[in-house]
Amino acid sequence: EVQLxxxxxxxxxxxxxxxxxxxxxxxxxxxYWMIWVRQAPGKGLEWVAxxxxxxSEKYYVDSVKGRFTISRDNTKNSLYLQMTSLRAEDxxxxxxxxxRDCGYWGxxxxxxxxx
Amino acid sequence: xxxxxxxxLSLPVTLGQPASISCRSSQSLVYSDGNTYLNWFQQRPGQxxxxxFYNVSNRDSGVPDRFSGSGxxxxxxxxxxxxxxxxxxxxxxxxxxxxxxxxxGQGTKxxxx
Numbered sequence: 548e549v550q551l552x553x554x555x556x557x558x559x560x561x562x563x564x565x566x567x568x569x570x571x572x573x574x575x576x577x578x579y580w581m582i583w584v585r586q587a588p589g590k591g592l593e594w595v596a597x598x599x600x601x602x603s604e605k606y607y608v609d610s611v612k613g614r615f616t617i618s619r620d621n622t623k624n625s626l627y628l629q630m631t632s633l634r635a636e637d638x639x640x641x642x643x644x645x646x647r648d649c650g651y652w653g654x655x656x657x658x659x660x661x662x
Numbered sequence: 663x664x665x666x667x668x669x670x671l672s673l674p675v676t677l678g679q680p681a682s683i684s685c686r687s688s689q690s691l692v693y694s695d696g697n698t699y700l701n702w703f704q705q706r707p708g709q710x711x712x713x714x715f716y717n718v719s720n721r722d723s724g725v726p727d728r729f730s731g732s733g734x735x736x737x738x739x740x741x742x743x744x745x746x747x748x749x750x751x752x753x754x755x756x757x758x759x760x761x762x763x764x765x766x767g768q769g770t771k772x773x774x775x
Binding site for chain 2: 582584591592593607609648655
């Protein structure tokens with residue numbers, strides 16, 4: 548069974564940093580692109596970042612470029628999102644998903660940026 | 663960037679009646695390999711999104727056959743032949759042809775009248 552379990556969210560002050568993790572199981576992690584998608588409270592879905600199978604290709608939505616870094620560790624079947632210089636508008640539930648077509652999703656992790 | 667426009671944004675439906683959601687893209691979603699990378703997702707209240715269809719009309723495992731996906735080029739439709747209570751939620755289309763960025767529609771909220 549495919550499972551994606553996010554962790555690392557929480558409350559952080561504006562300008563602060565946070566690292567999200569996504570632990571994958573039930574499939575060959577190194578064979579898939581992985582994606583982060585976020586959803587602000589009461590809003591729709593927004594693509595945040597993608598990474599290819601070996602980590603050599605990374606793409607970001609303009610609003611997070613230079614602040615967020617997507618990475619992966621295929622030996623640990625894990626995906627990461629390092630978030631720095633956080634702003635109030637980054638407050639959202641962050642989901643990791645498998646593949647560029649988002650075939651499977653994690654349960655989501657809430658990040659709240661507030662003083 | 664490709665803009666995905668869904669309509670309607672709110673869809674009250676009577677149980678047992680059909681429902682239809684439109685998704686239009688600002689550019690053709692046909693990729694150079696001949697595939698059309700248009701996906702549909704369902705998000706029930708309080709849950710994570712779940713993919714229903716990929717490449718326009720390929721139904722994911724476990725998706726009831728009352729759901730269907732169709733369309734081509736820039737016009738796509740998600741249909742529910744007979745709405746059931748468990749279908750309440752928000753439905754999103756997403757394109758994966760012209761990237762980055764990958765873009766979602768605004769979402770269509772399906773509720774029971």
